[in-house]
Amino acid sequence: MSLPVALIASVATQVLCQLFKVVYYSSRDHRLSFKYFFTSAIGASNGHGALSAEAVRFRIKSLIDAEADDVLSDDKIVSILVEEGVDIARRTVAKYRESLRIPSSVQRRRERSLRVRPGELDSPIPPP
Numbered sequence: 001m002s003l004p005v006a007l008i009a010s011v012a013t014q015v016l017c018q019l020f021k022v023v024y025y026s027s028r029d030h031r032l033s034f035k036y037f038f039t040s041a042i043g044a045s046n047g048h049g050a051l052s053a054e055a056v057r058f059r060i061k062s063l064i065d066a067e068a069d070d071v072l073s074d075d076k077i078v079s080i081l082v083e084e085g086v087d088i089a090r091r092t093v094a095k096y097r098e099s100l101r102i103p104s105s106v107q108r109r110r111e112r113s114l115r116v117r118p119g120e121l122d123s124p125i126p127p128p
Contacts, residue, residue, distance in 0.1 A: 010020045021067050029087075032054045041053065042086060042087065042088055042092075044055050044086065044087060046077045051085065051086060053089075054058075056081070056086060056088065056096065057096045057100060059081065059084075059086075060077060060081075060093060060096050060097060060100070060102075061102065062078055062114070063102055064077075064097070064102055064108075067108075071112065072105060073105040074090045074094050074097065074105065075090055076092045077093050078090050078093055079099060081093070
C-alpha cells in the first residue's frame with residue numbers, strides 16, 4: 001500500500017500503516033482518514049504493474065451495467081477480467097460486487113424476468 005511513500009519518507013511501511021489509521025484530514029464539510037487516499041492494488045496477470053482496486057470495481061460495475069440479455073455470473077466476470085490482464089479471484093469479484101450493492105447474478109436474473117416488457121400489458125386480459 002504505502003511502500004513508495006515509506007521509501008521516500010525513510011520510514012518503515014508498518015509505521016505508515018499505523019499512522020494512516022489514526023491521522024485524519026479535516027475540512028469544514030468532511031473528516032477523512034488518510035487511508036482513504038491510499039487504495040489497495042491488484043496485480044496484473046502478466047506480472048508487471050498493478051491496478052487500483054477502485055479501477056477494478058469500476059470495471060466490474062461497467063460490465064454489469066452493460067449486460068444485455070445474458071446476466072454475467074461472477075465466474076464469467078473473472079474470465080473477462082483475466083482476458084483483460086487482471087489477476088483476480090471469484091470471491092474478490094463477489095466482494096467488490098457486494099460493496100457496490102449489486103445483487104448476485106441469480107438475483108439480477110430473477111429481477112429481469114419479473115420486469116414487464118413493453119407491449120405485454122397492451123393486450124386485453126381475457127375474461128375467466
